[in-house]
Amino acid sequence: MNEYGKFSQLRPAQAASDASDTVISKAGFQIQDGEPMPLESLPDRVHDVAVAVIRARLAGYDAARAYAKLSDEDLSRRDIPRWTRDRGQLPRVDVLPLADGFSGATPYEICERYAVGEIDRDRLIDELTRFPYVPGGTTDGYDSLIVDPPGTWSEVSDAECGGLIDEQVYEEVFTARHG
Template identity: 45%
Template sequence: MTIMEIPAEARAAVRARRRKEIDELDYRRELRRLGERGYTQTQIAGWLGIAQPSVTSALKTAAKVSLPAEGFSGATPYEICQRYAAGFVDRAQLVDELSRWQYVPRGTTSGPLDDLIVDPPGSWAEVEQAAYAGLIGDDIYEEVFERRHPRAAAV
C-alpha cells in the first residue's frame, strides 16, 4: 500500500513513523562514527544528555548498523526506498540510486530438494520487498527495472 492509498487522515502519522525509523538508523550511525573517532562514552553521554551505560548499550547496537554505500543515501536498496517513503530523498534521486546500485546475485538453493531461498542484503529482492511494503509505487519499480534491463522491458 503506497502512501497515496492510505486515508488522508493517516498519512501524516505514516510519514512520521517512517521518518522515525530513518532517524533511529541515522542516530545509530552517528553514534558509531563518534565511537570510531575516539570520543569517550562519557563525552558522548554528556553531549546527548544520557547515562554512560546507555551509551555503552547504544554503541553495541550501532556497531551492527551498516554505513551507506559511497554515493548512495542508504546502505541497501530497501533503505533507499525507506528514505524516499519518509520524504528524505526525492523521486529522481531514488530512481537514480536504485538504477546505479550494484545488486548482488539473488539467493539460490543448495540442491533439488532445498526450496528455501534467502536473498542476501543488496539484492533486487529488496526493491521487490519495498514495492510490496508500499515504500515505492509500481511506476517507480517499473522505471528502475526498465533502466536496469532495457531489453527485457522492451520485449
C-alpha cells in the same frame, strides 16, 4: 504527489474505509486481511502512523551511524553520552554503512527515504539504478526457503509491493538496469 515522494505531505481525506484490521508489520508493510497494502491506500489515521514509523526507523539508522562514526574516532564511550546529552538511549542497532553517493545502505532504505520526502524522485531513480546490488539468496537443494541478504533487487520489489515506490519508478529502474 510532489517531487519529494508521495508520502511527504498529508493526503486529503479519503472515502471512509475501515482500518481496524490494518497493522504495520516490522518490515514496514501494511497488512490488511493478510495482504500487503500500498501506503497511498491507507486511511489517513493509519498513513500518518506508517510514515512516523518509517521516519523513526530512519532516524535510528542515522543515529547509529553517527554514533559509530564517533566511536571510530576513539572517543570515550563515557564522553559520547555526556556530549550528546544522551540519557542511556544511545543506538545499539547494527546498521550497514552508507556508500558514497547513496542516501541509504540498501535499496529499501533508499525507497523509505523517498517515501517520507527526504529525497526526490530523480535522486531515487539515480540511486536505485547505480546501486551495487548483491546476488539473491539460494536454496540448499532441500528447502525452498530463500532469505535474501541486504542489498538485493528483491528489496526494490518489496518497496513497490509495500507502496514506498510506484510501478512507474520500478519499471524505469528495471529498464535502466536490465535494458
